[in-house]
Amino acid sequence: MGQTIEADPSLVRPLQRTTWRFYVLCGVLTTIVGIGVAGYVTQLQTGLAVTGLNDKVSWGLYISNFVFFIGISHAGTLISAILRVSGAAWRRPITRMAESITVIAIVIAAAFPILDLGRPDRIINVFLYGRIESAIMWDFVSIFTYLTGSIIYLSLPMIPDAAILRAKYQLGRFRGFLYKLLAGRWTGSRLQQIGLKKAIGLMAIIIIPVAVSVHTVVSWIFGMTLRVGWHTAIYGPYFVVGAIFSGIATIIIAMAVFRRVYHLEKYLTVKHFRNLGVLLLVLDIAIIYFSLSDYLTAAYGSQTQDVRWLAALSTGPYAVLFWGMLIGGFIVPAVLLSLNRTRSVAGITIAAILVAVGMWVERFLIVVPTMAVPQVPFDWGVYQATWVEWAITAASIAAFALLYAIFSKIFPIVSMWEVAEETETISEAVAEAEEVTT
């Protein structure tokens, strides 16, 4: 174990060899990020007037993206932690993939409230004058706790891999330095292994309530106001379930990409897609249930504001998005994930893509229509996002992909020691079984 682990060299291959396609991809993504940066520069110069936001609809794409990326961040940590705690052995090849999604998604999510600020130059006031009654402060605290916890939770299982990479591979000065830093004095002794396992197990348990709190608190930003559509107790669990839902979809997409590009068919098997597909289906049903509860409660009581809000969603300016989300983002994926014929890698990946897009739309429909519903007599708010907002949105997705791609070149995207351990445990079990029979 440790140094003695027989790491599969095919997992290190993506770190050793980089094709021209990777550089083209990085170039394209960097360009998209660059356009977003240019958009933000114009916003800094003229103010938020370059966006489609106005006094009625004062939050838009930025806040939607914030909620979306926080949701995605649940992919990792929560799923890998839950699977670790419940001892699901099949999780091993996907934990690192999931945990790195978390860290990258939180960093990008955390940028959005700052992009949305009218006075980013005064961000220091949050520290100087922070008020704990404000849900924004709750968010601030929980997101930074989550980010810290996720970084620890991602790096702990990287220690043995870093030691392997440090000992056996020459990957240049930068990466060599990283591995040395991370591996520390890891020798793989029995004591160290017990310590590491304990630490990982402890972090897995700690990170679950932290992850739940993060998305609950994000929902409370909306829930604590007196606005129609927001002021509901269902928002906490609704957001958490939605977050895990979009998170699983993101892992499935990532798995499909890495499987193909890095030839990881051996590790990312149909079983992984199917297992995660079942989880995705369960959460899909949960989200349909939550949506039904939310909309039916509002519709049945039919208070003036509720009726206006529902009409805007179902037949008004947001109808295409609303029905698109319900049918394309929730129902079609549920069908794809239920039928045996479509439960292939391709079918599950398509369902995951639909879910990811559907959940982005869901976040948008949480933020914007509520703000557009008139609170005073009686003119509707109108919001049309501008190129700056779209450019920054595209840049955030590109930045996510870029950081993820770069990460996969610095670290094996499949945890080498964990999968090696799995094979070992299996061969041990087989050996034991053979002993018993003979």
Added chain:
Amino acid sequence: MGLLISDRVFEIVGWNPTDFRALADNRKQWVMVIDLARCDGCGECTKGCSREHFVPEGTEWITVFKVQDELGAQYFLPRPCMHCENAPCVKVCPVGATFRRDDGVILIDHERCIGCRYCMAACPYNARSFNWAEPAHTPAELAHPYSIEEPWPHRVGVVEKCMFCVHYAKQGKLPACVRACTAEMGDGAIFFGDMREDAVSNGTETLPLAETLRERGGFRFKEELGTRPRVWYLPPRSS
């Protein structure tokens, strides 16, 4: 006020540090009464307010809405900031840029506001507006020194709203909207005064506050929300 510690936490532990911005003569409690039966929707209040406070174009601190009900009745509803006793905007502000003064007026510290606009999302009356770009300035506006009570020159990236003309109240003068309304109508629809004195005035006429509200069926906008506004309305048709 301070890092992660709020007024309420201080109150609980029994220590009350002074927020100097909130100091005001608490023997005064400013209120407004708007007689909807008199309002003809001319919009002079908005103009007077914007003129005296150099309110940027496209922004209004007091807006006149036209209301039409299903039975065809039509009236106008001027909406200043409600200066709620239980103000949702004050609750949600992450940095204490908006706060309630001892005289019941909600003000905004334009030098502290970070422009997150959570207060706008929280305000049930849409009483707040944001400077999306650097507003057009006039020389008179720029010559004026900024203070929290007289928050202009206006600036980009912060939220602003009606501040109940506390700078005039200090001089014993009625708010800009009240004066503009009375100047236009003769018998103005907007009254301003001190709740403790139990009297409100539009400049030509003074009404007893509690009695008027009781006898004329005074009400507050969205009473059911529990925000406890300091602005009362008299119904559009007097019985």
